[in-house]
Amino acid sequence: MILELAALTLVPGFWGRFVELPDPTASMVVIEAVVFHPKAGPYDQPMLEVLARTLFEGTDTYPRDELRRLSLGSGGPLRCSTMPDALRIEIGVSPDRLAKGLAVLRSLLTEPLLPDAVVERVKAELPFANRSPWAEAQQPEVLNFGLVRQPDLARFSRRLFRSNHLSVAVSGPFRPNEARDAWMRATSDWQDDPVDFSTPEAANLPEQKRHSKAVTTIELRGTEFSAADTTVPAKVLAAFALGVGKQSAVFRVLRERLRLSYRQEAFLWPTAGGFVPRVVFAVKPSEREGDLGAKAADALRKDVASWTETDRQRAFAMAEAVFERGLDLNPMHLSLLGPQANSQDGRTFLAAYWPVKMGSPWNERRFMASLRAVSLETMRSEADASLATAKVYTISGL
Amino acid sequence: MLVCLAALVLGPTAVDSAPRLRTILPNGVAILVERMPGAPLLSLQLHASSRYAPETKETHGYRHLLEHLVARGVDRRLDERLEAAGAFLTATTDRDEMRFELNLAPSKLDLGLASARELLEPLDVTPAQIESEAETIDQELALRDDSGLLAATAWSVAYGETGLDALGETSTIRTATPDALVQLQGQQFAAPCLAVTIAGDVDIDRATAAAKRIFGDLPSTRPTWPSVRAEGKAGRGSSAGFGEARGAIVGSFDEPSTAYVLVAAFALASEIEGSFVTYTPTSTRGLVVVGRTDQSSGVGLRADDPARNRTAALFQRGQALTRAWLRARLKSPSASARLRGSLLAQQHAARPEDLLEYVDGMSFDDYLEGLAAFDQDHAAIAVGSK
Numbered sequence: 027m028i029l030e031l032a033a034l035t036l037v038p039g040f041w042g043r044f045v046e047l048p049d050p051t052a053s054m055v056v057i058e059a060v061v062f063h064p065k066a067g068p069y070d071q072p073m074l075e076v077l078a079r080t081l082f083e084g085t086d087t088y089p090r091d092e093l094r095r096l097s098l099g100s101g102g103p104l105r106c107s108t109m110p111d112a113l114r115i116e117i118g119v120s121p122d123r124l125a126k127g128l129a130v131l132r133s134l135l136t137e138p139l140l141p142d143a144v145v146e147r148v149k150a151e152l153p154f155a156n157r158s159p160w161a162e163a164q165q166p167e168v169l170n171f172g173l174v175r176q177p178d179l180a181r182f183s184r185r186l187f188r189s190n191h192l193s194v195a196v197s198g199p200f201r202p203n204e205a206r207d208a209w210m211r212a213t214s215d216w217q218d219d220p221v222d223f224s225t226p227e228a229a230n231l232p233e234q235k236r237h238s239k240a241v242t243t244i245e246l247r248g249t250e251f252s253a254a255d256t257t258v259p260a261k262v263l264a265a266f267a268l269g270v271g272k273q274s275a276v277f278r279v280l281r282e283r284l285r286l287s288y289r290q291e292a293f294l295w296p297t298a299g300g301f302v303p304r305v306v307f308a309v310k311p312s313e314r315e316g317d318l319g320a321k322a323a324d325a326l327r328k329d330v331a332s333w334t335e336t337d338r339q340r341a342f343a344m345a346e347a348v349f350e351r352g353l354d355l356n357p358m359h360l361s362l363l364g365p366q367a368n369s370q371d372g373r374t375f376l377a378a379y380w381p382v383k384m385g386s387p388w389n390e391r392r393f394m395a396s397l398r399a400v401s402l403e404t405m406r407s408e409a410d411a412s413l414a415t416a417k418v419y420t421i422s423g424l
Numbered sequence: 425m426l427v428c429l430a431a432l433v434l435g436p437t438a439v440d441s442a443p444r445l446r447t448i449l450p451n452g453v454a455i456l457v458e459r460m461p462g463a464p465l466l467s468l469q470l471h472a473s474s475r476y477a478p479e480t481k482e483t484h485g486y487r488h489l490l491e492h493l494v495a496r497g498v499d500r501r502l503d504e505r506l507e508a509a510g511a512f513l514t515a516t517t518d519r520d521e522m523r524f525e526l527n528l529a530p531s532k533l534d535l536g537l538a539s540a541r542e543l544l545e546p547l548d549v550t551p552a553q554i555e556s557e558a559e560t561i562d563q564e565l566a567l568r569d570d571s572g573l574l575a576a577t578a579w580s581v582a583y584g585e586t587g588l589d590a591l592g593e594t595s596t597i598r599t600a601t602p603d604a605l606v607q608l609q610g611q612q613f614a615a616p617c618l619a620v621t622i623a624g625d626v627d628i629d630r631a632t633a634a635a636k637r638i639f640g641d642l643p644s645t646r647p648t649w650p651s652v653r654a655e656g657k658a659g660r661g662s663s664a665g666f667g668e669a670r671g672a673i674v675g676s677f678d679e680p681s682t683a684y685v686l687v688a689a690f691a692l693a694s695e696i697e698g699s700f701v702t703y704t705p706t707s708t709r710g711l712v713v714v715g716r717t718d719q720s721s722g723v724g725l726r727a728d729d730p731a732r733n734r735t736a737a738l739f740q741r742g743q744a745l746t747r748a749w750l751r752a753r754l755k756s757p758s759a760s761a762r763l764r765g766s767l768l769a770q771q772h773a774a775r776p777e778d779l780l781e782y783v784d785g786m787s788f789d790d791y792l793e794g795l796a797a798f799d800q801d802h803a804a805i806a807v808g809s810k
Contacts, residue, residue: 051462079697094694094741095741098741098744098745098748100748101747101748101751101752101755147697151697151698151718151719152718154666154717154718154719155698155717155718157570157666157717157718158567158569158570159567160567238666239566240566241566241567271503271507271512272503272507272513273503273504273507273508281560285556285559285560286563287563288560288561288563288564288566288567289563289564289567308563308566308567309563309566310562310563310566336508339508340507340508343507343508343509343510344507344510344512346510347510347511347512347527347529350464351464351465351510351527351529352464352465353465353512353527355512369756423566
């Protein structure tokens with residue numbers, strides 16, 4: 027059962043979106059809050075990274091240790107992570123702590139401590155976090171954390187955590203309206219910061235030129251498309267055909283035929299404007315690596331041209347495995363943690379994220395029907411277009 | 425034939441008690457079927473204990489190579505057949521086992537069983553295919569992350585050659601011959617080393633009967649030279665990975681002291697930002713590693729700070745985190761089949777619930793004993809690169 031609450035009519039001052047997903051079979055409550063933000067520029071992106079790592083350091087109401095204890099025993103998540111288009115806050119609690127969990131979320135959003143000492147420590151650690159070449163390839167922007175100052179971070183968080191940027195979803199074994207009522211109580215005195223979050227003309231961040239490890243990653247980056255584009259189903263199915271499984275084009279061509287890499291993926295990367303189709307593969311550094319991007323794109327386009335009905339059926343079968351059975355190979359990358367899992371927290375996250383991003387609530391049956399309707403020709407055409415327009419980005423390990 | 429009905433809820437810890445049936449076939453293959461009503465995904469896993477397939481410096485990585493080659497199936501088109509049916513195969517080699525996991529729709533049990541059985545067919549491989557796969561593994565090794573490199577160093581410090589990491593070395597892998605791999609396959613996949621686990625929305629009796637039909641005809645050959653891991657020793661080693669790690673030397677999964685060390689590990693890690701804990705359940709000697717990859721110090725400082733670690737609050741947090749860690753590994757078909765199968769292949773009697781019992785029943789002194797395993801006099805220390 028999915029109950030959606032148009033919160034603005036019920037919670038004075040709170041303009042965000044709230045969804046509850048009662049699930050009597052679940053053993054814990056999962057709270058997912060997605061805070062959307064415009065495309066962050068050179069100044070904002072480091073702010074977001076520091077904010078994500080500092081948020082659980084305590085609030086005016088809940089000290090750090092109490093936050094740490096919140097999820098104990100439930101086995102649920104307690105973390106904040108950045109996405110290319112949003113900040114994601116996850117809280118898993120035992121069913122008897124539903125109201126407490128929502129009260130904590132409210133407190134995190136409106137009265138985080140963001141201690142100065144922690145901010146400084148996080149600034150020192152972050153340049154070394156996500157040092158894996160694969161993570162660097164997925165998010166190659168070079169961030170300058172030295173610019174982040176605690177007072178600026180506090181102001182940034184107040185403007186970012188306005189309710190009109192928020193989408194909250196809660197799932198677990200509770201009665202219908204129970205989570206809604208608890209959220210209404212938690213936000214009854216919500217007041218947005220008078221100044222909305224805005225960013226100057228988003229400038230591109232400089233990108234990584236070199237990996238610190240002996241790995242080179244090569245990317246074929248296609249053209250951004252809107253999430254409201256009517257061809258989204260075809261693009262998603264094309265991503266399955268290109269990048270999911272050991273019969274995918276990237277596996278067969280880049281790993282098996284060309285022996286270029288061990289790891290290779292094709293996926294749709296979320297951006298403020300929609301999604302970007304990307305192919306990334308990792309190779310041992312060599313003098314010939316400069317030519318590999320073009321060589322890979324050419325070989326992949328030839329493979330796409332040879333796709334048959336068997337490829338379309340396989341792509342759809344893998345999509346069924348992902349969206350209906352929870353196989354963890356979703357090519358719609360929604361965070362650096364990897365493809366979005368179809369677990370309880372994954373489903374709850376989709377309930378918060380998908381409607382805002384895609385314009386309508388997540389509906390598995392409708393989405394699968396749209397994928398089923400994609401023809402071979404359309405799928406091939408979308409895959410080829412994403413490769414034909416792709417630019418090559420190389421981060422060398424030499 | 426020994427048949428045990430296991431609905432295992434032991435001690436004060438409540439564990440989801442899905443019905444399970446464990447069967448040991450006359451040839452030594454262990455089968456465990458766990459019914460998880462409503463689970464959309466069926467996980468079928470083939471575990472092969474490595475106790476009769478020891479790895480040395482001269483064969484370092486042969487098992488990993490074998491895994492790559494076997495996973496292709498007899499006609500090298502196994503993935504094609506599986507993915508056409510929306511199924512997916514993954515393969516992993518650890519120090520103490522090789523594991524193949526098939527994720528399937530619940531209605532595809534027979535496809536999964538036939539595919540798992542296909543993995544056991546005699547290997548037919550050419551030197552050119554070995555060379556080609558070695559190239560892929562070479563690319564794989566380049567992707568090793570810092571936590572993996574740190575943990576590998578800690579293992580080498582603790583266990584020397586008997587703690588070699590399972591990925592191997594490319595130069596050694598290239599020396600493998602078809603004959604050597606066929607011989608290794610016989611040792612790795614000897615029937616008494618195998619466990620088949622099936623978890624999902626299945627009928628237990630039907631699934632067990634089907635698995636017995638598929639795996640009951642394997643010969644019961646038992647290789648004669650079980651590998652023995654050396655006694656662990658403390659020490660310090662340099663790692664190519666960035667960061668710092670400490671490995672606490674532990675016995676097998678079902679020893680109470682292992683539970684104490686795990687509780688201490690989670691307690692310590694909860695106080696170190698950005699830290700990781702790695703532990704692979706084993707029936708022989710193992711290592712519980714706490715490390716971090718965002719700074720090159722901090723783990724040791726915290727581990728050697730008794731005043732801050734010897735608190736009841738931290739002990740309780742460690743217990744809670746260990747319980748949560750274990751419960752998460754018993755929750756989904758994939759995770760449960762993985763942990764139960766891994767233990768079953770190595771030691772038929774081992775059960776995850778035993779560890780939960782030890783965690784629930786341990787005292788503060790037991791926690792202190794676990795903490796001591798991480799101090800600089802007892803631990804295997806990996807010092808990362810700058």
